[in-house]
């Protein structure tokens with residue numbers, strides 16, 4: 134019932150992804166302090182179908198618009214689900230509990246002293262993970278955002294193994310609350326990273342028969358952060374080609390990279406001198422930026438690796454190893470000109486400067502049979518909508534005009550706007 138109501142709400146709200154407000158105790162201060170600048174809103178609290186607390190067919194049903202005071206005072210909860218009533222009664226202050234809803238409590242934003250500040254204050258600092266950058270000010274070496282999720286009510290609900298029914302992109306879904314919260318915190322990329330690893334190692338091979346190493350390519354908009362190519366390579370290498378006795382490798386967990394027997398790798402710069410052998414054909418020279426292969430031999434003493442790239446076999450000596458990187462995940466930029474049977478593209482935590490349509494287009498069009506976009510609808514939409522990168526204001530026309538002989542000036546027909 135509530136699903137239908139929310140679906141109709143989607144239809145009448147002009148924006149495709151409005152910001153929902155229930156009690157407003159979490160979101161309003163963020164808007165007031167210009168921490169967020171959302172423009173389109175849908176107010177949910179007055180929807181009667183969301184205001185329900187009952188037991189039905191052995192299930193306890195709590196509507197998202199129930200206030201924390203109502204939960205705290207509920208006879209049903211106090212007698213049968215006391216932890217939920219208690220957690221609600223201890224949350225914030227009576228004034229807040231009277232307005233705040235359980236839906237808002239679960240979906241409240243994570244907090245951090247560096248993030249929950251007015252825009253002007255934050256403008257003095259570099260962007261952190263949460264604002265599209267690639268660092269964390271709280272824990273400078275952290276590869277992820279460490280902002281804390283505060284919901285007390287969610288903790289109690291999880292203890293009762295609560296499930297959540299929610300609408301996404303017009304469709305009703307049901308999932309356990311813990312997974313929803315993990316997805317909700319996808320903005321820090323960790324949940325997205327987990328999903329990408331799951332898709333590559335288990336789900337896509339099982340559903341479509343793809344080989345996780347040969348057929349599936351993870352393409353990242355960025356190198357940094359939990360969904361960047363560096364971190365995803367580390368995770369996928371652990372899952373798809375874990376260390377084993379007798380499996381040689383160069384580098385350790387502390388090194389910037391590990392090159393292990395069986396790893397999928399990529400040549401990351403043009404090398405016109407490196408030689409290769411070919412079975413039954415002439416040897417040759419050259420490996421080029423973006424070439425991919427598999428490590429077929431590791432000589433730990435000589436610190437060299439052998440890599441098979443199609444029919445070419447290369448031996449990388451110690452001083453050539455900086456030309457190779459694990460390639461379970463590569464940047465969209467590096468994938469230009471290549472195609473893969475299946476692509477997984479994480480669109481979470483994409484720095485603002487990389488949030489543009491061309492990059493998404495390049496990533497998606499690398500897929501021959503299947504492309505899976507993961508991350509947040511908000512990031513995907515931001516990428517789709519940003520076409521600024523297509524416009525180039527080069528000033529080339531003025532330079533050419535200046536350089537042209539005065540006699541040619543009248544006849545020169547030079548393109549002016551958006552010089553490609």
Ligand SMILES: Cc1cc2nc3c(=O)[nH]c(=O)nc-3n(C[C@H](O)[C@H](O)[C@H](O)COP(=O)(O)OP(=O)(O)OC[C@H]3O[C@@H](n4cnc5c(N)ncnc54)[C@H](O)[C@@H]3O)c2cc1C
Nearest residue numbers: 153155156157158159160225233234236237238240284285
């Ligand atoms: C001073 C103070 C102290 C606090 N102390 C605690 C504490 O001790 N423990 C604790 O757990 N919390 C604490 N909080 C957080 C407080 O509980 C939340 O602000 C409140 O629960 C949010 O509920 P709301 O209905 O006002 O949400 P809103 O502010 O309306 O929304 C919060 C977020 O959830 C989203 N949202 C709201 N409703 C829905 C819905 N139905 N479906 C999908 N998304 C939705 C909104 O878009 C927004 O992003 C404190 C807050 C303050 C201001």
Ligand code: SF4
Nearest residue numbers: 245261269278279280
């Ligand atoms: S990335 Fe670090 S500084 Fe930024 S919000 Fe998260 S915890 Fe705070």
